[in-house]
Amino acid sequence: MGFLDILYFIVPITISYAAPLIFTAIGGVFSERSGVVNIGLEGLMVMGAFIGILFNLTFAGTFGAWTPWLALLAAMIVSAIFSIMHAVASITFRADQVVSGVAINMLGIAVALFTVKLIFGKGQTDFIQRSIPRFNVPFLEDIPFIGPMFFKGIYGSSILAVLVALLAWFVIYKMPFGLRLRSVGEHPLAADTMGINVTKIRYIAVIISGGLAGIGGAIYSQTMTNDFGHATINGQGFMALAAMIFGKWHPIGAMGAALFFGFAQALAISAPSIEFLKNVPTVYLHILPYVLTILALAGFIGRATAPKASGQPYIKGQR
């Protein structure tokens, strides 16, 4: 394979892997920017992946070609509702946010598998017939070099992911809500003094993160695996968490990091068929995202600093 062929082969896989990570990582950005650590992204993604497949299997006959898109919507709603549990625990009940996130992760996979066994009587669901379709973008696909790489056989959900990243940047940096969100995460006492409802903003942020992680999970299950079992998500949520940190809690940065981690995953699965990567043990590619995240946190690749109040419950009247 020539170098260009490799690119034509790898870039689409990269983007397919990155799309779910982008959604989930941006969900993480919303939550952490408001000061609520969300380790539960993995569990929320699992829930989204499960609901996506379940909806798709149930309603494929009713909605036809619209099914996978409506499944994303259903996954968003269910995961958003599920994330309220994390919000109540960590905002109102002042629970340790990391512990609550761990509980969400355990609960997500347990509830999903319990329901799968209840409905299907076995460990995984049937395969869906209507996965998210690939299509060619008219006109853009004819651009030499770029066209075949980015605009041929692309999932609609990948384009959606880029749009959501841009939208998230606009919301967080150009709208009043975004300013409130960031102030609540940096200095909730000051924000409260200025009349911002800290609790309300944090609730909204966590619920947004739940909804986005749900969409991320449903995209993953409807493009990559096409069924749901115990190993469907298997760490994608934590990788999204890593992408959020590597992207320095910024939506566009998170998108870039998600693309890079998608690239690492794409390389790991396609290395055996690429000439000069054949002899590189895939383990290096598998651990690359995690090692890079540690290095980024340690300050070797530009220092990554969390929002100041992240992880602390806001207690009114406490200095």
Added chain:
Amino acid sequence: MSNRVINLLVPVISIILGLIVGAIVMIFSGYDPVTAYIALWNGIFGDAYAIGETIRQISPYILAGLAVAFAFRAGLFNIGVEGQLIVGWFAAAYVGSAFDLPKIIHLPFALIAAALAGALWGLVPGILKAALRVHEVIVTIMMNYIALHVVNALIKTVSGSYKTEKIHETASLRSEFLSNITDYSTLHYGILVALAMVGVMWFLLDKTKTGYELKSVGFNEHASQYAGMNVNRNIVLSMVISGAFAGLAGSMEALGTFGYLANLGGFTGIGFDGIAVALLGANTPLGVIFGASLFGSLKYGAGNMPNEAGVPTEIVSIIIALIIFFVASGYIIRVILNRVNKKKGAK
């Protein structure tokens, strides 16, 4: 009610709430919670074999719980127990199969290798926290995945197949005596190692200067610094010891239960359940025994539920997650208990 009583009541209420919500979930799913809980009970205490297997399951839970609790006491949250456990499992399985030594050297050597591997995996986040103030939660999560992939690659390199060779008899924790009295279960001497480590943690924390410093750093870093303690050294030390406990938890599986390590498709879950164990046990050595007994029993007994009551085992994972959730939300339980208290006082 005194504070002490309330501290005891919070976990108890959480367990009861968890079981109640679990029952409600089962009713809504069309299962009979009474049959399900009876099946769970029989799975744990039904016969000598079940009891033996339950105790076997409790041993790694004790060690995983100690690992989380020890780091917690020094103010650190070690989510990386899972990864430290995996590298410990591999180290013990490797040492157990690659060397030919008399039992009196081989078994301790394999245990120490597991502890060292876990300690090494804890050292990285410890140093990063101490030297660069990098938050240990994220680093340990990343270290979990690095452990998973690295160990899977190592299994392939070392043995050439999907699992390591079986450990030699000289490194085994298996015990004919324990197995015989429990109707040929896989119960092994690991439980003694686990209980010994509970003693070690208690002694270390409550009877030594190092333990005093670790706890002091956990309470207030700045005050400890001002009092002349070396905060950074204590942070690294607590992560290393915590990792060693976790590594030993892995050796339970390598030297006792399985005798080898097969390619891991995902995490074992023991490390994450260790968080639940430590949380329920309020991070004390004795509390960890209690928490490990509860969660280890639930986890093993769950295996009996599909056969006897037709309920999927996942219901137990749901209940465990709910218990963590309720313990973590202890603040609200305390508030309610205090209100009830005041009303009683007013009358």
